[in-house]
Amino acid sequence: MKKSFFFRNALCYVILGFVLAAGAGCKKNHNNNPSSGSNNISEEDSLKYYIYHYMLVAFDDQAMAYYHDSLPLYLWYRQVPTSTINPFDDVKYPKAEDLLNTIISYPINPQTGGKIDRYSFLDRQGAVSGLIQGGVTGDMGFQPAYAYDNNNQLHLVVLYVYKNSSAGQQGVQRGWEITAINGNTNISDNNLVINALYNSPSAQFTFKKPDGSSVTLTIQSTQYQVNPVLFDTVYTLSNGKKVGYFVFNQFVSIYDSNNQPTETKNELDAVFKMFADSGVTTVIMDERYNGGGAVQTAEYIDNKLAPAAANGKAMYSYVYNDRLTAHATDLQLPITINYQNTGSFNLEHVFFIVSHNTVSASELTINNLKPYMDVQLVGDTTYGKPVGFFGWPIQYDSAGQQIHAADLYSVNFQTKNAAGYGDYFTGMVPNKLEYDYIGYNWGDPNDPNLQDVFNYLTTGSYRTTSTARLASQAQQYRVIQGSLPLKRFEGMVDYRAAGLFKPYLR
Template identity: 45%
Template sequence: MYKKLFYTGTKAILAGAFCAGMLASCHKDNNPSPSNPNDTSQLSASLAEDSLKYLMYQIMQVTYGDGGRTGSTGLPTYFWYTSVPALDPFSSTYPNADTLLNVMKRYAINPATSAPYDHYSFLDRNGTLTNKLMNGVSSRTFAATNSDFGLEYAPVLAAANSNQVRLYVLYADKNSPAGKAGIDRGCEITSVNGTTSFTNTSSSLSFVYNAILKSTSTVTLGIKRADNTTFTTTLNPVGYDINPVLFDTVYTANNNTKVGYFGLYTFASVINDKGQATFTKTALDKVFARFASSGIKNLIVDLRYNGGGATTTAEYLDSAIAPSSAAGKTMYTYKYNDKLTANLKATGLTETVKFPVGTGGLALNNVFFITSSNTASASELTLNNLKPYVKVLLVGEKTYGKPVGFIDFNISAYNPSGSKKYLADLYAINFATHNAAGTGDYYTGIPVDKDAIDYVNVPWGSTVNDDNLKKIMNYINTGSFPTARAAQLSTETIGGLRTAIPNAKPLSSFNGMVDYRLSKEIGKRNF
């Protein structure tokens, strides 16, 4: 199924037809890279980079089916391929594939913003992201530059007009090293590798960011819990099954109706590359079983830090939340470029996703989503899909704005000896989505129905101090949101409640949506 790459001088040239399987073999196990990804004895770094540049360009701009062979009818996959002029991927102007990709992204301009549509496409060079999203596993086997202790934090000014910074945990995966150590939202990080004083300077903030989010070894953290008890822990970067559910509970409203609430920080797939249920599905099944047994009438989904992920998880959530009357009806539609659209049958690409039999069961009056500028892509897809079928209300701040998604193309080359070398996973925009009412194209974000402040030192589930939950419960109890009050400065300390420094939340999570089913289907096609 795979065709070899031969090499002439310093440039990679395809010999014969280049099969789709090579480009789209995105089925991964817990080691997404080859068994020895650092073995470059037979393939120099420059030759590997030339191969990656060439193959990436062919997939996006020429055809994914045969590598751009002369005479090809062409099936380019990039959503905005018509905006990109002919480029020479081997030009010295592009020292690496990332540079070439960044140039390609700048041509399609959104007239509403006068800025490029595409600030999303990227290369995953070690398969770490693919393994996380598709298999729901955080593995460091080949992720030397991508530490994952399973937590995110936010810097906060210690007081108004102060340069001193305090650090608060935004969330921690329950299965991660941080989660198992007892770290959770509401905790303050009081020391990082022995350093106890932090300032609002690039050097100090970079030190913390690199130690917690980019370290290749251990990190030692001093922690103060919300109840003021303290402890010190050393976290080791180890693999774990991702548990995207940060918190869940059931509240009782004033009229004695039940309200379900849960927070989700990522859309790791509910089904892995072997067709098996992931820990993500197990965790979500448990949450919705609890909600069903409690007879909830209102649901709150907290996606304030959720940058998206697999479309299958968005579909799972929509099927669990939508009314039973939605079964068999359109959930959302795909929009591809003109050439893929004209060849949907040949490519195996899907045009419409429908709600499955068995949809619903909760009979909800309202569905509330807590959102922020970090709420992106598959998260936005989830709430947008529900709008034609149930009353959806957004609280918090406007979403990120990413109505487009990826098909994962796994790019590999062959050494002269015939052994395969993994190069990267290409995530370049391949499709847009619209809901059943035809709504999409929210490139500047989806506005909220009620603004709310994110107090980052408030533990999960507090209807007293969490401004988002407080306003939602007011709506459930009274039928309306509370009247507006003067906005507080985001850097100000208000009665012990703290907000992050603007634009300084160091979220390292993925922003996007990936349809791995399309990757699998398109990989079967041989042209």
């Protein structure tokens, strides 16, 4: 095994006598904890070291020695001036997040001249893997946002609810307005809302329902199984066309870490069976608030929606940095993913309802289908994230006990569809721009976004007067984008890829 010796000073970034043993095959079994070395390196410094080394030097020293080449994980490592970064500079980088934020501040988007990496982050709690791989999260289970009525008066309205959560179990619905929190009616106070939602074990919310009645509920922050299919149905239009519609809110993996089908797969299978039994010729996938998740789930959905002619052809390809690209085959990294078992439906169109909160794996699902079928977007411009993560655990041994420090989500790859397109860093522009009015519950055929699709399917074109028509309806609330943070994972992650790295020199 290759040993890397580092001296802590301004010129070298090092730990004396530290042996980096990033276990073969991506098993992070570090035989020595830098925090226990002779230089008394802290656990925080250990974490900073691993971030620096994995992103900018090598994911595995054995593999690096084998190839006589550096093997950094970070997609844009070449744009980072490593000689100016000392990961042990506690003044510049008191926390590991400070170092990470410095590293990701350097890569520039050549299209815009601005910072390109607004995605990489550190997960110290392992919450992302728990959600995406296990389908489990912990919160109150509903997400509100601020919205304006037709008189530009401010309201706080529920965007979505997970049925297994405390809010879902008590019947909270999309479109309910929050009029008081713990008895306080000053709902325009952001701190009041955020503290109640994200920083409290429980809180009391007063809701006004669409029928004008009110209810006060005590909602608790609990652990629950996420059900990403929030709604599904089949519509029959005036011209007899059958349209399948479903709301998908998070790309939870279809298989867990033991390769067993998850509840997400069961839900998707039930939806697609209903569509098949109903003979749908159009599918609408509502991804308005979907922050992404597992690429395998995106692949699964695309295989269901794609035409038979796509079978065996390229779905999308991975783009890595030059070092990983040079050794991708030997490392067994995925390069091109092909369609398989397509043709479940003979679709004339597939529509996606999107917004600026449509991120990453959601966008991947759309981009993959575009070379093979008519894909239409209704709503607002998407977030713009054609890159993803391996989800890299940082672990080491201390006195015979394995310590899980954090999971590193640094950008490791970009994706491109079969036509070679994948540079939507500024988002995907919809075919029909439409506001997100949240006075309607899921599936209500009067939802303006659904009305746009229905009009297209019955007349061949989108409406041009919908906004003016809806402005007269006082009960409608138009979402203010970004008015509250959405508590969710944003990105696409391929845990499978990290597990495929080939072991070396065992």
